[in-house]
Amino acid sequence: xxxxxxxxxxxxxxxxxxxxxxxxxxxxxxxxxxxxxxxxxxxxxxxxxxxxxxxxxxxxxxxxxxxxxxxxxxxxxxxxxxxxxxxxxxxxxxxxxxxxxxxxxxxxxxxx
Amino acid sequence: xxxxxxxxxxxxxxxxxxxxxxxxxxxxxxxxxxxxxxxxxxxxxxxxxxxxxxxxxxxxxxxxxxxxxxxxxxxxxxxxxxxxxxxxxxxxxxxxxxxxxxxxxxxxxxxxxxx
Numbered sequence: 001x002x003x004x005x006x007x008x009x010x011x012x013x014x015x016x017x018x019x020x021x022x023x024x025x026x027x028x029x030x031x032x033x034x035x036x037x038x039x040x041x042x043x044x045x046x047x048x049x050x051x052x053x054x055x056x057x058x059x060x061x062x063x064x065x066x067x068x069x070x071x072x073x074x075x076x077x078x079x080x081x082x083x084x085x086x087x088x089x090x091x092x093x094x095x096x097x098x099x100x101x102x103x104x105x106x107x108x109x110x111x112x
Numbered sequence: 113x114x115x116x117x118x119x120x121x122x123x124x125x126x127x128x129x130x131x132x133x134x135x136x137x138x139x140x141x142x143x144x145x146x147x148x149x150x151x152x153x154x155x156x157x158x159x160x161x162x163x164x165x166x167x168x169x170x171x172x173x174x175x176x177x178x179x180x181x182x183x184x185x186x187x188x189x190x191x192x193x194x195x196x197x198x199x200x201x202x203x204x205x206x207x208x209x210x211x212x213x214x215x216x217x218x219x220x221x222x223x224x225x226x227x
Contacts, residue, residue, distance in 0.1 A: 004154075006154070032213055034215070034216075036218075042220070043116075043203070043218040043219060043220050043221060044155070044203070044218045045218070046215050046216070046217075049215075051213065089154055089155065091155075098143065098145075098160045098162065098168060099145060099157040099160050099168070099171065100155070100157065100216065101157070102147075102154035102155040102156070103154050104152075104153055104154040105152075105153070105154050
């Protein structure tokens, strides 16, 4: 099955700085890579996703990049704000499968 | 509209007892998933339902775990003879259809504590 690894486990940045979270996956058949944000005590919510036929996707202050050859993908948050503080999970889905394989999460703290 | 709901929000039980967790998916969503989230860990897939098809049970950790779904509505996850290692948050998600690209919408979870 798929194995998703995520780094770092914790990340602290000053407000206004950028944050980068990296994930690797093992199964070359994976073709969908969503990122979820989970605020303290709340449910995970999708913030951005990327399919394997593109290398980068942006949505305002967040972007995701995908390197299929190296089997890694990254989340980039620019101009961080305190409300970006949360746990972020990357995930991968294998083509034809229905479930997501999640990374272990990154706790991001944005210091005002 | 209403999102995915789960009940109870918290459940404390004694080792060896059975527990039943409930999930109400978003109306019209044909696919439903159960995940387990241990403290400080990622989400671990348990089981998937799609319409009237046979469920994908490949993630269930032992035969003490089972789940049912009535048509395209409510699902229940049952854990028999609970063990302390079953303590976790159990999250349910639903998506409009099956397939790779369908966004999964998560419920608030049930926090299970086995004493």
